[in-house]
Amino acid sequence: MSNQAIGVLVMSYGTPESMDGIEEYYTHIRRGNAPTPELLAELSGRYEAVVGGVFPLRENTNRQVAGLQAELDRMHPGRYVCYQGLKHARPYIEDGVAGMAEDGIRRAIGIVLAPHYSTMSVGSYVKRAKERADELGIEMTFVESYHLHPKLIEALVDRVKAALEPFNADEPVKVLFSAHSLPVKIREMNDPYEQQLMETSAAVAEGAGVKDWQFTWQSAGRTREPWLGPDILETLKEVSSEGYKQVLAAPVGFVSDHLEVLYDLDIEAQAAARSMDMKLARIQMLNTDPLYMATLADSVLARDAWNS
Numbered sequence: 534m535s536n537q538a539i540g541v542l543v544m545s546y547g548t549p550e551s552m553d554g555i556e557e558y559y560t561h562i563r564r565g566n567a568p569t570p571e572l573l574a575e576l577s578g579r580y581e582a583v584v585g586g587v588f589p590l591r592e593n594t595n596r597q598v599a600g601l602q603a604e605l606d607r608m609h610p611g612r613y614v615c616y617q618g619l620k621h622a623r624p625y626i627e628d629g630v631a632g633m634a635e636d637g638i639r640r641a642i643g644i645v646l647a648p649h650y651s652t653m654s655v656g657s658y659v660k661r662a663k664e665r666a667d668e669l670g671i672e673m674t675f676v677e678s679y680h681l682h683p684k685l686i687e688a689l690v691d692r693v694k695a696a697l698e699p700f701n702a703d704e705p706v707k708v709l710f711s712a713h714s715l716p717v718k719i720r721e722m723n724d725p726y727e728q729q730l731m732e733t734s735a736a737v738a739e740g741a742g743v744k745d746w747q748f749t750w751q752s753a754g755r756t757r758e759p760w761l762g763p764d765i766l767e768t769l770k771e772v773s774s775e776g777y778k779q780v781l782a783a784p785v786g787f788v789s790d791h792l793e794v795l796y797d798l799d800i801e802a803q804a805a806a807r808s809m810d811m812k813l814a815r816i817q818m819l820n821t822d823p824l825y826m827a828t829l830a831d832s833v834l835a836r837d838a839w840n841s
Protein backbone atom coordinates (compact mmCIF):
# COMPACT_ATOMS: atom_id res chain seq x y z
CA MET A 534 0.00 0.00 0.00
CA SER A 535 1.42 3.38 -0.95
CA ASN A 536 0.39 6.64 0.62
CA GLN A 537 0.96 9.86 -1.30
CA ALA A 538 0.98 11.96 1.88
CA ILE A 539 4.32 13.23 3.18
CA GLY A 540 5.15 12.00 6.67
CA VAL A 541 6.51 14.54 9.15
CA LEU A 542 8.53 12.97 11.96
CA VAL A 543 8.47 15.44 14.85
CA MET A 544 11.27 14.54 17.26
CA SER A 545 11.79 15.60 20.85
CA TYR A 546 13.90 14.60 23.85
CA GLY A 547 11.22 12.64 25.70
CA THR A 548 10.44 12.40 29.39
CA PRO A 549 9.39 9.53 31.71
CA GLU A 550 5.72 8.57 31.81
CA SER A 551 5.66 8.45 35.60
CA MET A 552 8.00 8.40 38.59
CA ASP A 553 8.33 4.61 38.09
CA GLY A 554 9.65 5.19 34.59
CA ILE A 555 12.62 7.38 35.61
CA GLU A 556 15.10 4.50 35.94
CA GLU A 557 14.35 3.12 32.45
CA TYR A 558 14.55 6.63 30.99
CA TYR A 559 17.86 7.41 32.70
CA THR A 560 19.26 4.03 31.60
CA HIS A 561 18.35 4.86 28.00
CA ILE A 562 20.07 8.29 28.26
CA ARG A 563 23.15 6.46 29.59
CA ARG A 564 23.15 4.10 26.59
CA GLY A 565 21.95 1.06 28.50
CA ASN A 566 24.02 1.63 31.67
CA ALA A 567 21.73 1.78 34.69
CA PRO A 568 22.37 4.83 36.91
CA THR A 569 23.79 4.35 40.40
CA PRO A 570 21.21 4.60 43.22
CA GLU A 571 22.66 8.02 44.08
CA LEU A 572 22.24 9.37 40.54
CA LEU A 573 18.74 7.90 40.30
CA ALA A 574 17.72 9.45 43.62
CA GLU A 575 19.13 12.79 42.55
CA LEU A 576 17.21 12.84 39.25
CA SER A 577 14.00 11.55 40.89
CA GLY A 578 14.35 14.34 43.46
CA ARG A 579 14.51 16.95 40.69
CA TYR A 580 11.35 15.60 39.02
CA GLU A 581 9.56 15.39 42.36
CA ALA A 582 10.45 19.00 43.11
CA VAL A 583 8.74 20.32 39.99
CA VAL A 584 6.21 17.94 38.62
CA GLY A 585 4.33 16.23 41.45
CA GLY A 586 3.24 13.35 39.23
CA VAL A 587 2.96 15.27 35.94
CA PHE A 588 5.75 15.33 33.36
CA PRO A 589 5.09 18.59 31.51
CA LEU A 590 7.36 17.84 28.54
CA ARG A 591 5.10 14.95 27.43
CA GLU A 592 1.93 17.07 27.26
CA ASN A 593 3.84 19.95 25.69
CA THR A 594 5.34 17.75 22.99
CA ASN A 595 1.88 16.26 22.25
CA ARG A 596 0.44 19.76 21.93
CA GLN A 597 3.32 20.97 19.75
CA VAL A 598 2.87 18.02 17.36
CA ALA A 599 -0.88 18.70 17.18
CA GLY A 600 -0.20 22.42 16.66
CA LEU A 601 2.21 21.75 13.80
CA GLN A 602 -0.29 19.36 12.20
CA ALA A 603 -3.00 22.04 12.36
CA GLU A 604 -0.69 24.66 10.85
CA LEU A 605 0.37 22.32 8.02
CA ASP A 606 -3.30 21.43 7.36
CA ARG A 607 -4.10 25.13 7.13
CA MET A 608 -1.29 25.73 4.62
CA HIS A 609 -1.62 22.49 2.58
CA PRO A 610 -4.74 20.50 3.51
CA GLY A 611 -4.13 16.75 3.41
CA ARG A 612 -0.52 16.84 2.27
CA TYR A 613 1.29 16.18 5.57
CA VAL A 614 0.79 13.67 8.38
CA CYS A 615 2.73 14.19 11.62
CA TYR A 616 4.23 11.36 13.67
CA GLN A 617 6.03 11.68 16.98
CA GLY A 618 9.45 10.18 17.73
CA LEU A 619 11.25 10.63 21.07
CA LYS A 620 14.95 10.27 21.78
CA HIS A 621 14.77 8.61 25.19
CA ALA A 622 11.14 7.55 25.76
CA ARG A 623 8.26 5.85 23.96
CA PRO A 624 7.27 6.32 21.22
CA TYR A 625 10.97 6.18 20.29
CA ILE A 626 12.24 7.76 17.07
CA GLU A 627 12.31 4.28 15.49
CA ASP A 628 8.67 3.69 16.53
CA GLY A 629 7.64 6.90 14.76
CA VAL A 630 9.36 5.82 11.54
CA ALA A 631 7.77 2.35 11.80
CA GLY A 632 4.36 4.00 12.22
CA MET A 633 4.86 5.88 8.97
CA ALA A 634 5.82 2.66 7.18
CA GLU A 635 2.71 0.91 8.53
CA ASP A 636 0.57 3.68 7.05
CA GLY A 637 2.27 3.27 3.68
CA ILE A 638 4.19 6.55 3.83
CA ARG A 639 7.07 6.54 1.32
CA ARG A 640 8.46 10.04 1.71
CA ALA A 641 9.06 11.95 4.93
CA ILE A 642 10.62 15.02 6.48
CA GLY A 643 12.16 15.01 9.96
CA ILE A 644 12.25 18.02 12.31
CA VAL A 645 13.45 18.33 15.93
CA LEU A 646 11.80 20.46 18.61
CA ALA A 647 15.12 22.22 19.26
CA PRO A 648 16.26 25.14 17.06
CA HIS A 649 20.05 24.65 17.16
CA TYR A 650 22.12 21.95 15.47
CA SER A 651 24.77 19.90 17.19
CA THR A 652 26.10 16.52 16.15
CA MET A 653 25.37 15.48 19.76
CA SER A 654 21.77 16.71 19.73
CA VAL A 655 19.89 17.06 16.42
CA GLY A 656 22.56 15.04 14.60
CA SER A 657 21.90 11.99 16.73
CA TYR A 658 18.11 12.24 16.25
CA VAL A 659 18.63 12.43 12.48
CA LYS A 660 21.02 9.48 12.42
CA ARG A 661 18.56 7.19 14.22
CA ALA A 662 15.59 8.22 12.08
CA LYS A 663 17.55 7.85 8.86
CA GLU A 664 18.81 4.38 9.75
CA ARG A 665 15.28 3.09 10.38
CA ALA A 666 13.87 4.91 7.32
CA ASP A 667 16.54 3.31 5.11
CA GLU A 668 15.63 -0.13 6.46
CA LEU A 669 11.93 0.46 5.80
CA GLY A 670 12.39 2.02 2.36
CA ILE A 671 11.21 5.52 3.30
CA GLU A 672 12.91 8.41 1.53
CA MET A 673 13.65 10.98 4.20
CA THR A 674 15.08 14.51 4.45
CA PHE A 675 15.62 16.64 7.54
CA VAL A 676 15.36 20.18 8.85
CA GLU A 677 18.72 20.62 10.59
CA SER A 678 18.15 23.96 12.33
CA TYR A 679 15.90 27.02 12.34
CA HIS A 680 17.70 29.18 14.87
CA LEU A 681 17.37 32.43 12.88
CA HIS A 682 13.89 31.93 11.44
CA PRO A 683 12.29 35.42 11.59
CA LYS A 684 9.13 34.12 13.30
CA LEU A 685 11.17 32.29 15.95
CA ILE A 686 13.16 35.46 16.62
CA GLU A 687 9.96 37.53 16.75
CA ALA A 688 8.39 35.13 19.27
CA LEU A 689 11.49 35.31 21.49
CA VAL A 690 11.73 39.10 21.17
CA ASP A 691 8.09 39.41 22.32
CA ARG A 692 8.85 37.24 25.34
CA VAL A 693 11.98 39.16 26.33
CA LYS A 694 10.15 42.48 26.08
CA ALA A 695 7.21 41.20 28.16
CA ALA A 696 9.51 39.74 30.83
CA LEU A 697 11.51 42.98 31.14
CA GLU A 698 8.43 45.07 31.93
CA PRO A 699 8.05 44.24 35.65
CA PHE A 700 11.69 45.20 36.40
CA ASN A 701 12.61 48.54 37.94
CA ALA A 702 13.47 50.64 34.88
CA ASP A 703 15.82 52.88 36.86
CA GLU A 704 18.22 50.04 37.61
CA PRO A 705 20.19 47.94 35.09
CA VAL A 706 18.95 44.46 34.10
CA LYS A 707 21.37 41.81 32.86
CA VAL A 708 19.82 39.47 30.28
CA LEU A 709 21.32 35.97 30.34
CA PHE A 710 20.66 33.88 27.24
CA SER A 711 21.24 30.20 27.92
CA ALA A 712 21.17 26.71 26.46
CA HIS A 713 21.95 23.13 27.45
CA SER A 714 25.69 22.66 27.86
CA LEU A 715 27.46 19.95 25.85
CA PRO A 716 30.82 18.23 26.34
CA VAL A 717 33.73 20.50 25.41
CA LYS A 718 34.82 17.93 22.81
CA ILE A 719 32.18 19.30 20.37
CA ARG A 720 34.71 22.09 19.68
CA GLU A 721 37.04 19.59 18.03
CA MET A 722 34.22 18.50 15.70
CA ASN A 723 33.71 21.98 14.24
CA ASP A 724 30.17 21.85 15.61
CA PRO A 725 27.85 24.78 14.74
CA TYR A 726 25.98 24.63 18.09
CA GLU A 727 27.81 27.47 19.86
CA GLN A 728 27.78 29.80 16.89
CA GLN A 729 24.08 29.23 16.21
CA LEU A 730 23.26 29.97 19.85
CA MET A 731 25.27 33.20 19.72
CA GLU A 732 23.44 34.18 16.54
CA THR A 733 20.01 33.58 18.07
CA SER A 734 20.98 35.49 21.21
CA ALA A 735 22.36 38.46 19.27
CA ALA A 736 19.29 38.62 17.00
CA VAL A 737 16.87 38.50 19.95
CA ALA A 738 18.87 41.09 21.89
CA GLU A 739 18.86 43.42 18.93
CA GLY A 740 15.14 42.94 18.26
CA ALA A 741 14.28 43.60 21.90
CA GLY A 742 16.62 46.59 22.16
CA VAL A 743 18.69 44.86 24.85
CA LYS A 744 22.31 46.01 25.06
CA ASP A 745 23.34 44.53 28.39
CA TRP A 746 23.41 40.77 27.82
CA GLN A 747 25.64 37.74 27.79
CA PHE A 748 25.40 34.07 26.93
CA THR A 749 25.83 31.34 29.53
CA TRP A 750 25.41 27.55 29.72
CA GLN A 751 23.14 25.51 31.96
CA SER A 752 22.20 21.92 32.84
CA ALA A 753 25.61 20.33 32.17
CA GLY A 754 25.54 16.53 32.39
CA ARG A 755 26.79 14.57 35.37
CA THR A 756 29.78 12.92 33.69
CA ARG A 757 33.53 13.12 34.29
CA GLU A 758 34.41 14.81 31.01
CA PRO A 759 34.50 18.64 30.86
CA TRP A 760 31.33 20.45 29.70
CA LEU A 761 31.00 23.91 28.18
CA GLY A 762 30.92 26.74 30.72
CA PRO A 763 30.49 29.03 32.46
CA ASP A 764 27.38 27.55 34.04
CA ILE A 765 24.55 29.94 34.89
CA LEU A 766 25.20 29.49 38.63
CA GLU A 767 28.74 30.84 38.17
CA THR A 768 27.52 33.58 35.86
CA LEU A 769 24.96 34.71 38.45
CA LYS A 770 27.79 35.09 40.99
CA GLU A 771 29.84 37.09 38.54
CA VAL A 772 26.91 39.35 37.65
CA SER A 773 26.17 39.86 41.36
CA SER A 774 29.80 40.78 42.05
CA GLU A 775 29.51 43.41 39.33
CA GLY A 776 26.66 44.95 41.31
CA TYR A 777 23.59 43.83 39.34
CA LYS A 778 20.35 43.39 41.30
CA GLN A 779 18.10 42.38 38.36
CA VAL A 780 18.57 39.45 35.95
CA LEU A 781 16.39 38.00 33.20
CA ALA A 782 16.99 34.38 32.13
CA ALA A 783 16.23 33.70 28.47
CA PRO A 784 16.77 29.97 27.82
CA VAL A 785 16.66 30.23 24.01
CA GLY A 786 18.07 26.71 23.52
CA PHE A 787 14.78 25.21 24.75
CA VAL A 788 11.24 25.44 23.42
CA SER A 789 9.14 23.89 26.16
CA ASP A 790 8.48 23.89 29.87
CA HIS A 791 10.46 20.93 31.20
CA LEU A 792 12.92 19.88 33.88
CA GLU A 793 15.88 21.94 32.64
CA VAL A 794 13.79 25.10 32.88
CA LEU A 795 11.40 24.32 35.76
CA TYR A 796 14.13 22.89 38.01
CA ASP A 797 17.53 24.13 36.85
CA LEU A 798 16.34 27.72 36.39
CA ASP A 799 13.15 28.15 38.41
CA ILE A 800 14.31 26.31 41.51
CA GLU A 801 18.13 26.05 41.48
CA ALA A 802 19.13 29.32 39.80
CA GLN A 803 16.26 31.13 41.53
CA ALA A 804 17.54 30.03 44.97
CA ALA A 805 21.07 31.13 44.04
CA ALA A 806 19.83 34.55 42.91
CA ARG A 807 17.77 34.98 46.06
CA SER A 808 20.79 34.16 48.24
CA MET A 809 22.67 36.98 46.50
CA ASP A 810 19.71 39.33 46.91
CA MET A 811 19.06 39.56 43.16
CA LYS A 812 15.69 39.51 41.41
CA LEU A 813 15.70 36.77 38.74
CA ALA A 814 12.87 36.45 36.20
CA ARG A 815 12.55 34.11 33.22
CA ILE A 816 10.97 34.47 29.80
CA GLN A 817 7.92 32.29 29.08
CA MET A 818 8.73 29.20 27.03
CA LEU A 819 7.44 28.95 23.46
CA ASN A 820 5.35 25.79 23.92
CA THR A 821 2.59 26.15 21.24
CA ASP A 822 3.12 29.85 20.45
CA PRO A 823 1.57 30.39 16.97
CA LEU A 824 4.83 31.97 15.76
CA TYR A 825 6.73 28.86 16.81
CA MET A 826 4.19 26.58 15.12
CA ALA A 827 4.56 28.71 11.97
CA THR A 828 8.37 28.47 12.22
CA LEU A 829 8.13 24.68 12.25
CA ALA A 830 5.61 24.57 9.39
CA ASP A 831 7.66 26.96 7.22
CA SER A 832 10.79 24.90 7.87
CA VAL A 833 9.01 21.67 6.87
CA LEU A 834 7.67 23.24 3.68
CA ALA A 835 11.12 24.56 2.75
CA ARG A 836 12.48 20.99 3.05
CA ASP A 837 9.71 19.45 0.92
CA ALA A 838 11.66 18.64 -2.23
CA TRP A 839 8.66 16.74 -3.63
CA ASN A 840 6.48 19.85 -3.64
CA SER A 841 6.07 20.75 -7.30
Ligand SMILES: CC1=C(CCC(=O)O)c2cc3nc(cc4[nH]c(cc5[nH]c(cc1n2)c(C)c5CCC(=O)O)c(CCC(=O)O)c4C)C(CCC(=O)O)=C3C
Pocket residue numbers: 545546547548549562563576589590646647651653654655713714715716753754755786790791792793
Ligand atom coordinates in the same frame (compact mmCIF):
# COMPACT_ATOMS: atom_id res chain seq x y z
C1 LIG B 1 21.69 19.36 23.74
C2 LIG B 1 20.68 18.83 24.71
C3 LIG B 1 19.37 19.25 24.86
C4 LIG B 1 18.64 20.33 24.05
C5 LIG B 1 18.25 19.84 22.69
C6 LIG B 1 17.20 18.77 22.72
O1 LIG B 1 16.10 19.01 23.27
O2 LIG B 1 17.49 17.68 22.22
C7 LIG B 1 18.79 18.48 25.93
C8 LIG B 1 17.47 18.59 26.37
C9 LIG B 1 16.90 17.88 27.45
N1 LIG B 1 17.56 17.10 28.37
C10 LIG B 1 16.63 16.56 29.25
C11 LIG B 1 16.92 15.69 30.32
C12 LIG B 1 18.16 15.09 30.61
N2 LIG B 1 19.32 15.20 29.88
C13 LIG B 1 20.34 14.44 30.44
C14 LIG B 1 21.65 14.29 29.94
C15 LIG B 1 22.17 14.87 28.76
N3 LIG B 1 21.58 15.85 27.97
C16 LIG B 1 22.39 16.14 26.88
C17 LIG B 1 22.12 17.09 25.86
C18 LIG B 1 20.91 17.79 25.68
N4 LIG B 1 19.75 17.61 26.40
C19 LIG B 1 23.56 15.33 27.00
C20 LIG B 1 24.70 15.33 26.03
C21 LIG B 1 23.42 14.56 28.17
C22 LIG B 1 24.42 13.53 28.73
C23 LIG B 1 24.06 12.15 28.33
C24 LIG B 1 24.19 11.95 26.85
O3 LIG B 1 25.34 12.00 26.35
O4 LIG B 1 23.15 11.79 26.19
C25 LIG B 1 19.79 13.80 31.60
C26 LIG B 1 20.55 12.84 32.48
C27 LIG B 1 20.84 13.38 33.83
C28 LIG B 1 21.62 14.67 33.83
O5 LIG B 1 22.78 14.66 33.40
O6 LIG B 1 21.03 15.66 34.22
C29 LIG B 1 18.44 14.22 31.69
C30 LIG B 1 17.43 13.83 32.76
C31 LIG B 1 15.33 17.00 28.84
C32 LIG B 1 14.01 16.49 29.43
C33 LIG B 1 13.61 17.09 30.72
C34 LIG B 1 12.28 16.58 31.15
O7 LIG B 1 12.06 15.38 31.27
O8 LIG B 1 11.41 17.44 31.42
C35 LIG B 1 15.50 17.83 27.74
C36 LIG B 1 14.45 18.56 26.95
Ligand SMILES: [Fe+2]
Pocket residue numbers: 713
Ligand atom coordinates in the same frame (compact mmCIF):
# COMPACT_ATOMS: atom_id res chain seq x y z
FE1 LIG C 1 19.65 16.76 28.41
